[in-house]
Amino acid sequence: MFAVETLSLSKRYGKTDALRGLNFTVNEGEIMVILGPNGSGKTTLLMILCTILKPTSGTAKVVGIDVVEDGTKVREVMGIAFQEARGFWRHKPSSILRFHASMFDIDPAKRQDLIERTMKDLELWESRDKMFMHLSGGQAKRLETAKVLIQKPKLAIFDEPTSQVDLRGKRKIWDKIRELRDQGSTIIVATNEVREAEYLADRVTILHQGQRVVCDTIPKLKDAIAGGDIVEVDFEDPVSEKLVGSLNGLGGDVSLSPEGNQLRAKVSKAEDWVPKMTSASYVAGAKIASIRITEPSLDDVFLHFTGKALADQP
Amino acid sequence: MNRVLTLAAYNVRMLLSLRTWFVLAWALFGLQIAIYGSLMSKLVSTAVPNYLFYYAIGLMVITVFDSGAEVGRHFVEHAHEGELPYFLSLPVSRGGFLAAQAIYGVVNTMIKVLPPLIGVLWFVGDLTVQGAVFAMISMFLLGLGITGIMVSMSFIAFKSVDLYSAFLAGLSALIVRFSTVFYPLIFMPSFYSPISVFSPLTYGADLTRWVLGFDPNFLLNPILAAAVVTGVAVGTLSLSAKIVDKVIEGVKAA
Numbered sequence: 197m198f199a200v201e202t203l204s205l206s207k208r209y210g211k212t213d214a215l216r217g218l219n220f221t222v223n224e225g226e227i228m229v230i231l232g233p234n235g236s237g238k239t240t241l242l243m244i245l246c247t248i249l250k251p252t253s254g255t256a257k258v259v260g261i262d263v264v265e266d267g268t269k270v271r272e273v274m275g276i277a278f279q280e281a282r283g284f285w286r287h288k289p290s291s292i293l294r295f296h297a298s299m300f301d302i303d304p305a306k307r308q309d310l311i312e313r314t315m316k317d318l319e320l321w322e323s324r325d326k327m328f329m330h331l332s333g334g335q336a337k338r339l340e341t342a343k344v345l346i347q348k349p350k351l352a353i354f355d356e357p358t359s360q361v362d363l364r365g366k367r368k369i370w371d372k373i374r375e376l377r378d379q380g381s382t383i384i385v386a387t388n389e390v391r392e393a394e395y396l397a398d399r400v401t402i403l404h405q406g407q408r409v410v411c412d413t414i415p416k417l418k419d420a421i422a423g424g425d426i427v428e429v430d431f432e433d434p435v436s437e438k439l440v441g442s443l444n445g446l447g448g449d450v451s452l453s454p455e456g457n458q459l460r461a462k463v464s465k466a467e468d469w470v471p472k473m474t475s476a477s478y479v480a481g482a483k484i485a486s487i488r489i490t491e492p493s494l495d496d497v498f499l500h501f502t503g504k505a506l507a508d509q510p
Numbered sequence: 511m512n513r514v515l516t517l518a519a520y521n522v523r524m525l526l527s528l529r530t531w532f533v534l535a536w537a538l539f540g541l542q543i544a545i546y547g548s549l550m551s552k553l554v555s556t557a558v559p560n561y562l563f564y565y566a567i568g569l570m571v572i573t574v575f576d577s578g579a580e581v582g583r584h585f586v587e588h589a590h591e592g593e594l595p596y597f598l599s600l601p602v603s604r605g606g607f608l609a610a611q612a613i614y615g616v617v618n619t620m621i622k623v624l625p626p627l628i629g630v631l632w633f634v635g636d637l638t639v640q641g642a643v644f645a646m647i648s649m650f651l652l653g654l655g656i657t658g659i660m661v662s663m664s665f666i667a668f669k670s671v672d673l674y675s676a677f678l679a680g681l682s683a684l685i686v687r688f689s690t691v692f693y694p695l696i697f698m699p700s701f702y703s704p705i706s707v708f709s710p711l712t713y714g715a716d717l718t719r720w721v722l723g724f725d726p727n728f729l730l731n732p733i734l735a736a737a738v739v740t741g742v743a744v745g746t747l748s749l750s751a752k753i754v755d756k757v758i759e760g761v762k763a764a
Contacts, residue, residue, distance in 0.1 A: 246599045272601040282592035286527050295520045299513055299600050 197260050199224045199351055199382035200245060205254035207240050207406075214240040216406040217254065227373065227383040229393040231494060232403035238386035239279060241403070242353050245384070246276045258351055275300070275349035279356045279386075281336035283328040289315065289339050290324040296343045314342050318368060333360035341369050345376060352376055354385045358392060370395050390494040400494070404502045418492055421500040425466035426490045429459040429473065432483040439480040446472045462492075514606040517597070518613035521584075525618055532621055535573070539626045542569060558694060558728060564719065566630040567645075568691035571715040573622050574653045575686060579678060581615035582660025586667040586674065608751050612657060619653045620646070636723065644721035651739045652714030658746025659710075662753045685709045690716055694728040713738040 200222035207215040215237045222228040230238050243249040244256050247267035256263045258270045283292055293311045302310065315321040318338040323331060331339065337360050344352045354373060358366040373396060377383050385396055393400055394414060401411040410417065434456030443450045448463035463469040466489045477484055498504075543566055551562035558564055588594040597607060627645060631637035660678070667674035688702060689711035695703060706712050717735035720726060729735075 243595070248595050248598045268601060268603045271599060274599075276599050278592075278595060280592050282596065287524065291523075295516070298516050299602075 197224070198222060198257075199226075200228075200256075200258055200384065202241075202244075202256040203254055205241070205244065205256055206252045207237075207244060207249065208252045213406050215244075215251070218403075218406065218408055220401060220408055220411070222382055222384060223399075224382050225377065225380060226398040227377050227385060227396050229397035229400045230384065230386040230403055231388065231390075231393050231400050231498065232386075233388050236403045237406040238388075238403055239355055240406075242276065242355050242384065242386055245270075245351075246274055246353060247271055272300075273349060274351040274353065275344040275347040276353040277337075277340040277344045277355065277357055279359070281333075281340040283336070283339075287328050288325050289320055289328070289331070289335075289342075292328070292339065293342060293346060297346055300347045300349075302346065310346050314345050317372060318342050318345075319365070334362060334365055337361050338365060338369065341372065345372055348376065348379060349381060352381045352383045354383070356387055356389075357385060358387075358389070366392070390498075393494055402498060402501055404504075409501045414494065417494070417497045419464075421492065421497060425463050425469075426492060427461045427463060427466050427470060427473070428488040428490070429461070429477075430485040430487075431457045431459070431477075432485050433457060435459065435477075435482045436480065439476065439482055442476050442480070443473055446476070513600070513602045514610050515613075517600065517602060517607070517610040518617075521610065521614040522617045525614065525621075535622050536625055539569060539573070540629075543630070557697065559725070560634075563630070563634050563636075563722075564694070564724065564728070565692060566626075567719050567722065567724070568715055570623050570626055570630075570649065571652065571691050571711055571718060572686060573626070574619055574649045574714065575656050575682070575711060577619040577622055578615060578653045578656025579660050579682065580618060581611055581657045582664055582678075584614070585611060585661055586664050586671070604755055605751055608661070608747070608754060611661070612654060612747070615653060615657045616650060619650065623649060631722070641722050645718050648714065648718040648721055648736075648739065651743045652710065652718075655710050655714075655739060655742035655746050658743065658748075658750045661750035662746055665753055685711055690730075695730060696728060710739065710742045713742075 198221045200220070202218050202220045205215055205218040205220070206213065218237070218241065220241070230241065232238050240249065244251050244263060245258055247263050247270050250264055259273055261269050261273070263270050290311065293315070294307065297307045297311060298304075312321065315324055318341065320335060320338055320342060323335055328336070337357065341354065341357055344354065352373075357373065358369050361369060370392065373383060373385065377398075383396075385392070387393055397414055399411060399413050400417060402409040410420075412420070435452070440450055440452050440459070443459070443461065446463075446469060448461050448469060450459060450461040452459055461469065461473070470487060470489070474484065492500075543562070547562050547565045547569070550565055554561050585594075588597060598604075600607075602610070624642075624646065627642060628637065631642060659681075663674070663677065663681075666677055684705075686709075688705040689709035690698075690706060691711055695706060695712065695716075698706060713730065713735040716729040717732060717739055720729050720732040720735065726732070
C-alpha cells in the first residue's frame with residue numbers, strides 16, 4: 197500500500213486548472229519532494245491531501261483512506277506545516293504547541309518535555325512566551341514545523357518549510373525532517389528551492405502546470421537527461437576547431453569559450469568521456485591545464501523536462 | 511467530543527484574553543440603561559408600565575445579536591487571516607468544528623449577557639435562579655439562530671469582505687430596528703409592524719420578557735415565540751453546516 201496515492205486528480209478554480217489528472221504516489225517511509233514553481237499546483241495538491249480542499253474529479257488516498265469519504269480519519273494520521281505560518285496575535289508559541297499536542301492526543305505526561313525539547317531543537321525556547329505577533333517570519337515558520345514534529349504523524353506534509361528561514365535554521369529544519377522520516381513517518385515536502393530538494397529528497401516529483409512531469413530519485417533524474425555530467429576543461433593554449441569537432445564525435449554537447457582555451461561538455465557519463473577526451477587532446481597536441489567534473493543541478497533537470505528554467509517561472 | 515471541547519476551549523481562552531472588552535461592554539450597558547433607558551422610561555411610562563425593564567431586556571437581546579454576529583465575523587477572520595486552514599486540518603469533523611464555534615459563541619454571549627441580566631433582575635427586585643436560567647435559555651437559542659445566520663452568510667465574505675461588512679450592517683439595521691427590542695408590537699404603526707414579524711429578534715425579545723414575567727399583553731404569544739426561536743436556531747445551524755462545507759472550498763490555496 198502507498199502512503200499517498202492519487203488517481204487522475206483534478207482541481208479547477210473557476211476557469212483555471214490547478215491540477216490536471218494527476219497520478220502521484222508516495223511510498224511509506226520516504227521523503228518525497230514535490231518540486232515546482234509557484235502556481236504549479238503543489239499547494240493545491242497538499243490542501244487536497246489534508247482534506248481542506250475537495251478535488252473536482254479523481255481520487256486521493258492517504259494510507260489507504262479516501263480524503264473525500266473519510267476526511268476526519270485522514271486528519272488523524274497526518275500533520276501539515278503550512279506555507280504561511282498564521283496564528284492568533286496574542287497566543288504564545290508554547291500555548292499553540294500545547295493546544296496542538298492535545299488535539300492529537302499526545303500523552304499529557306510526556307507533552308511538556310516533548311514541547312520543550314522540540315522548541316529547544318528549533319531555537320524557539322527563548323521565544324516561548326512571546327506573543328505570536330512578535331515572532332519573526334523565520335520563528336513563525338519554525339513554530340509551524342514544530343507542530344508537526346511534536347505530532348509525529350504517519351504522513352507529515354511540509355509546504356515550503358524553510359522560506360523566510362536563515363541558512364542555519366534551514367539546516368536544523370532539514371535535519372529534523374530527516375529525523376522524523378527515520379522515526380517512521382512518510383514525508384512530503386513541497387518546495388521551489390533546489391537546495392532543499394537536493395538535501396532532503398529520497399525521490400522528487402516535478403510538477404508543472406498541474407501535471408506530474410517526472411518522478412524518480414535525484415541521481416536517476418540527473419542520469420536520465422542528456423548531459424548527465426558537466427565536464428569543464430582548461431587548455432594551456434587555444435584549441436583547434438578540428439579537436440572540438442572530434443570531441444563532439446565522442447557523444448555529448450561540447451562548446452568552446454570565446455577565448456578558445458576553455459571547453460564545456462555536457463556528457464552522459466564523465467568517467468567514460470574524460471579518458472577519450474584526453475586521448476584525443478593528446479593526439480591533437482593540445483595541453484590540458486585542468487579538468488573539472490560537476491553534476492547538473494535540479495535546475496538543469498527541471499529545464500530538461502519542462503523546457504523552462506525553475507527560476508524563470510511566475 | 512473531547513477534541514471539539516479542546517478546540518472550543520482554545521477559542522474561549524483567546525476570547526478571555528480580551529477581557530478589557532467585556533468590562534467595557536458591561537460599562538456601556540450600564541450607562542445606556544442609566545441614562546437613555548431611564549429617560550425613555552419616564553417618557554413612555556404611561557403607555558408601558560415598567561418600560562425600563564422592557565428596555566433593559568431589549569438591550570440584552572441586542573447584545574445577543576451582536577455576539578452571534580461576532581461568531582460569524584470570527585469565522586470569516588479565521589479564514590482571511592489564514593488560520594482557518596489550520597483549524598480545518600485538525601482531526602475533528604466539520605460538524606464538530608461548527609459545534610466548537612457555536613460553543614465559543616455561547617460562552618461569548620453568556621459572558622456579555624449574564625452579568626447585566628443578573629444586575630437588572632437584582633435592580634428590579636426580581637432576581638430568581640429560575641427566571642435567570644430561563645431567560646438565558648431563551649437568549650441562548652436566539653444566539654444560536656443569529657450565529658447560524660451569520661455563518662451561513664459568510665460565503666459572501668469569500669467573494670468580498672467589503673460586501674460582507676455592508677451586508678451585515680444592512681441586516682443588523684433591519685433585524686434590530688424592525689423588531690420589538692425597544693417597542694412592543696402593539697404600538698408599532700401598521701406600515702411597519704408587518705416587517706417586525708420577520709425579525710427573529712422580535713420573538714427572542716418577547717420570549718425572554720415572557721419568561722421574566724413581563725405583562726403578556728405587550729408581548730407575542732410565547733408558544734409561537736418559542737417555536738420560531740427554536741426553529742430559526744435549528745434551521746440556520748443546519749444550513750450553516752451545509753454552507754460551511756462549500757464555503758471552505760474558497761480557502762486560499764496558491
